[in-house]
């Protein structure tokens with residue numbers, strides 16, 4: 001048996017959703033750079049689910065559906081209010097999505113139609129859950145979604161409870177596009193493993209949320225912000241980063257299993273962070289980030305991944321750091337559900353082998369003789 005630790009380089013399945021070829025990321029064959037510059041999140045959602053860009057009327061219909069299904073059942077809102085206030089929002093989100101299944105009488109309808117309906121509901125409801133969890137933790141009442149708003153606009157509105165700022169909505173929309181899908185990343189793979197047992201979409205998405213939470217995956221963006229806060233000023237970057245690297249600590253937001261020459265999403269987020277620094281007149285977080293980038297690249301040859309500049313970008317948008325990974329989940333919901341639909345359409349149980357390296361020829365010893 002040949003063991004590929006971490007499944008590095010293993011091609012586990014075929015997919016038509018997103019590709020990473022020679023460092024270029026595409027969704028359904030369209031370069032992420034073009035989508036980031038010209039598309040909106042709802043268009044990208046349609047693209048991921050349907051394999052092509054929507055017509056004007058198809059886009060309007062999807063927006064209408066997402067708006068119509070953004071509200072949460074009263075029972076789920078009560079449940080969110082009953083959670084302990086100090087749990088991590090990703091733990092709360094995982095439990096909330098699992099709970100949503102309990103209030104969906106067709107949770108186990110695994111037909112194509114049933115799964116497309118659930119994909120719309122989950123994509124629509126997740127921002128409402130994230131905003132409600134945040135407000136409940138702050139002792140505030142959740143704000144109901146506005147059906148006429150887009151996903152990014154609704155989220156900013158529900159978070160702060162006031163008319164959202166257009167710059168913030170545009171920036172968040174772009175960040176959502178950049179995080180929407182990424183080939184066979186760990187959380188998507190986990191979702192496909194669950195789906196391949198013919199379990200239901202809620203179970204697969206719950207699996208994915210638990211997987212995204214880890215700091216080696218989506219959880220890195222929150223850790224990046226912690227590091228920026230810990231460093232606190234540009235003149236401390238060199239000393240702190242050198243110390244971390246000497247101690248063999250990983251620098252969050254750097255490195256990638258697939259990209260060795262840089263993550264194409266990072267340049268967009270860097271530019272967003274730079275522009276927001278200019279607009280807010282608070283250059284500190286961008287400058288610390290840019291200096292960390294310079295030091296880590298020169299010392300280790302490592303480049304930033306999607307999680308690095310998203311931290312300062314979200315911070316400039318007034319988003320608290322514990323919501324960084326839940327926002328990643330709001331976006332990745334579209335990719336997860338696209339992959340779940342693809343898995344159901346051509347399914348085979350995913351079950352690799354393990355090479356056994358434990359003891360052999362052991363015998364059972366009765367408990368009184370141990």
Ligand SMILES: CC(=O)SCCNC(=O)CCNC(=O)[C@H](O)C(C)(C)COP(=O)(O)OP(=O)(O)OC[C@H]1O[C@@H](n2cnc3c(N)ncnc32)[C@H](O)[C@@H]1OP(=O)(O)O
Nearest residue numbers: 215216217218220249250251252253254255256257305307
């Ligand atoms: C959305 C996302 O999931 S993007 C990734 C988000 N995660 C992070 O930013 C966490 C920090 N980065 C990492 O831990 C890794 O780069 C990962 C998890 C992304 C990729 O892991 P792998 O492909 O398994 O690479 P691995 O961890 O084996 O790294 C290879 C070498 O580079 C080093 N390295 C990789 N990333 C880093 C880092 N961020 N800081 C310091 N050293 C690093 C490793 O220590 C290792 O060195 P060694 O060969 O001397 O032991």
Ligand SMILES: O=C([O-])CC(=O)C(=O)O
Nearest residue numbers: 181182184185186257306
């Ligand atoms: O693909 C990966 O391994 C991680 C990643 O960048 C993502 O999920 O966006």
